Amino acid sequence: DRSLPISFMCDRAALAAKTVKGHYMKSYAFYDDKMRLSIENEQNIINEMSDALENNEFVPYYQPKYDVKTNKPVGAEALARWIHPTKGFISPGVFIPIFEKNGFILKLDEYMWEEACKNIRRWLDQGRSVVPISVNISRYHIQHNDLEKALMELIHKYDLTPDMLNLEITESLFLDKPEELNRVLDRLQKLGFKLEVDDFGSGFSSLNLIRNISVDTIKIDKEFLDSEIASEKGKIVVNHTIGMAKDLHLQVIAEGVETKAHVDFLKNSNCDIAQGFYFAKPMPVPEFERIAF
Numbered sequence: 263d264r265s266l267p268i269s270f271m272c273d274r275a276a277l278a279a280k281t282v283k284g285h286y287m288k289s290y291a292f293y294d295d296k297m298r299l300s301i302e303n304e305q306n307i308i309n310e311m312s313d314a315l316e317n318n319e320f321v322p323y324y325q326p327k328y329d330v331k332t333n334k335p336v337g338a339e340a341l342a343r344w345i346h347p348t349k350g351f352i353s354p355g356v357f358i359p360i361f362e363k364n365g366f367i368l369k370l371d372e373y374m375w376e377e378a379c380k381n382i383r384r385w386l387d388q389g390r391s392v393v394p395i396s397v398n399i400s401r402y403h404i405q406h407n408d409l410e411k412a413l414m415e416l417i418h419k420y421d422l423t424p425d426m427l428n429l430e431i432t433e434s435l436f437l438d439k440p441e442e443l444n445r446v447l448d449r450l451q452k453l454g455f456k457l458e459v460d461d462f463g464s465g466f467s468s469l470n471l472i473r474n475i476s477v478d479t480i481k482i483d484k485e486f487l488d489s490e491i492a493s494e495k496g497k498i499v500v501n502h503t504i505g506m507a508k509d510l511h512l513q514v515i516a517e518g519v520e521t522k523a524h525v526d527f528l529k530n531s532n533c534d535i536a537q538g539f540y541f542a543k544p545m546p547v548p549e550f551e552r553i554a555f
């Protein structure tokens with residue numbers, strides 16, 4: 263576009279150039295408005311995130327986890343939702359990766375943990391039989407070693423015990439610095455927190471991980487279960503993964519459970535807990551309270 267100022271043209275050329283950086287076989291690229299829009303989108307999210315947290319635009323949703331044998335809720339996972347005043351619902355698939363890049367995930371996660379603790383305290387005071395809430399832990403928290411301190415402060419502030427807050431740590435984190443992670447997890451476990459390996463089976467280190475790391479639970483990745491279960495080979499892999507985990511005295515959760523066929527298969531495979539749309543979607547707190555206790 264010859265009517266554009268040269269500085270704009272250069273910016274756009276630079277954007278296009280970035281898309282081929284590191285590609286051995288590609289030496290040119292064309293600029294496309296989508297490149298600029300996605301960056302503008304990201305910039306908008308970054309500009310708004312702090313105020314959004316202040317203004318309670320982030321809302322914790324809870325997705326219950328069910329005992330496969332009894333069909334009773336035995337826990338729940340806290341998942342963040344951004345209810346934007348003008349844009350409406352923004353998916354975590356959009357904002358979480360940005361926050362994981364710029365570190366804001368520390369703030370959001372701590373907010374999610376505190377909300378979970380607050381809710382648990384309220385449920386206890388109301389005399390409900392509370393189930394543990396699982397919260398997500400991100401890479402940033404493992405690298406900043408005040409994780410235990412932050413969690414224990416919350417536990418004390420709301421007069422809870424660590425076994426009420428389970429910690430989900432995604433499998434890919436185990437690739438980074440296994441020794442460092444091991445040390446952190448060991449200390450958390452000694453304090454009484456239950457540790458869940460999230461997205462188990464999605465990486466290449468699953469077997470090493472299950473051999474070397476001391477955790478309480480594995481959560482078999484939803485993609486894995488969903489796409490593999492249809493095939494006979496897939497079934498065998500999932501079935502034996504569950505068997506192996508049980509022999510190692512690990513609890514097994516299957517996520518992304520969407521159909522009756524999934525449930526029947528999991529029951530036969532001796533899986534302990536299931537989470538997914540078949541049972542319930544992630545839901546706001548009042549709704550969760552109606553079904554969970």
Ligand code: C2E
Pocket residue numbers: 325340341342343353354355358367370371374398399400460461484517518519520537538539540544
């Ligand atoms: P995740 O931890 O693996 O969470 C499970 C995701 O699967 C959630 O997506 C949930 O809504 C979705 N899901 C649950 N049941 C089913 C099902 O039966 N079928 C299918 N297809 N999907 C199901 P969501 O809420 O969009 O979250 C996406 C990811 O964003 C999460 O994946 C997690 O990694 C991250 N995330 C969400 N909230 C938080 C948070 O507060 N903190 C951190 N650090 N990460 C979060």
Ligand code: CA
Pocket residue numbers: 339398430460
């Ligand atoms: Ca999770």
Ligand code: CA
Pocket residue numbers: 460461481483484517
């Ligand atoms: Ca997962």
